[in-house]
Amino acid sequence: MDRYQKKMEAVAEKLTNLILEWLGISQEDPKWEVGSSPFSAALQLNSYPPCPNPDRAMGLAPHTDTSIFTILHQNSVSGLQIFKQGAGWVSVLPIAGALVVNVGDLLHILTNARFPSALHRAVLNQDGYHRLSVAYFYGLPSDCRVSPWLKLLNSVEKPRYRSVTVKEYVGIKSNNFEQALWLIRI
Ligand SMILES: O=C(O)CCC(=O)C(=O)O
Numbered sequence: 001m002d003r004y005q006k007k008m009e010a011v012a013e014k015l016t017n018l019i020l021e022w023l024g025i026s027q028e029d030p031k032w033e034v035g036s037s038p039f040s041a042a043l044q045l046n047s048y049p050p051c052p053n054p055d056r057a058m059g060l061a062p063h064t065d066t067s068i069f070t071i072l073h074q075n076s077v078s079g080l081q082i083f084k085q086g087a088g089w090v091s092v093l094p095i096a097g098a099l100v101v102n103v104g105d106l107l108h109i110l111t112n113a114r115f116p117s118a119l120h121r122a123v124l125n126q127d128g129y130h131r132l133s134v135a136y137f138y139g140l141p142s143d144c145r146v147s148p149w150l151k152l153l154n155s156v157e158k159p160r161y162r163s164v165t166v167k168e169y170v171g172i173k174s175n176n177f178e179q180a181l182w183l184i185r186i
């Protein structure tokens with residue numbers, strides 16, 4: 001597991017650098033908070049056995065992750081769906097050797113909603129296949145404070161979210177599940 005975690009850590013760092021580059025934020029920038037504070041990561045194994053009545057049960061209810069982003073490794077059984085405006089629930093079919101990256105709420109806040117967090121869920125299947133997924137949540141420690149990156153803001157683009165600690169945000173989300181981002185809007 002340690003080796004797996006180390007590998008995922010390297011992928012997450014690379015991905016973070018690509019996102020920062022794309023946004024025009026240099027890693028040397030002193031306001032670059034994700035890189036300067038130690039990240040915090042967690043692994044979760046999800047197991048969805050075949051279900052006799054998949055229409056009457058849900059594998060994982062719709063949610064967004066409270067991470068910067070989540071790297072998901074799924075076996076060959078489908079079940080993950082993301083909500084796409086205008087299209088509804090869309091299946092993310094497994095591709096051998098490919099990882100899925102879901103943007104989480106922290107990246108949503110840090111990028112002032114340029115990277116909106118992905119609403120997703122896992123549905124069950126009746127085909128007798130067992131679905132497994134491993135989620136690597138790349139996040140920040142609970143005492144870390146997040147707010148939209150200053151580099152992205154200017155006289156036109158104002159911060160959409162107030163500054164919160166991860167702990168505070170988790171608290172808001174646990175009481176107001178779907179509206180946490182809306183509740184910290186400025
Ligand atoms: O099993 C999946 O595909 C989704 C897992 C997930 O969304 C999660 O662990 O947060």
Ligand SMILES: [Fe+2]
Nearest residue numbers: 063064065120
């Ligand atoms: Fe998730």
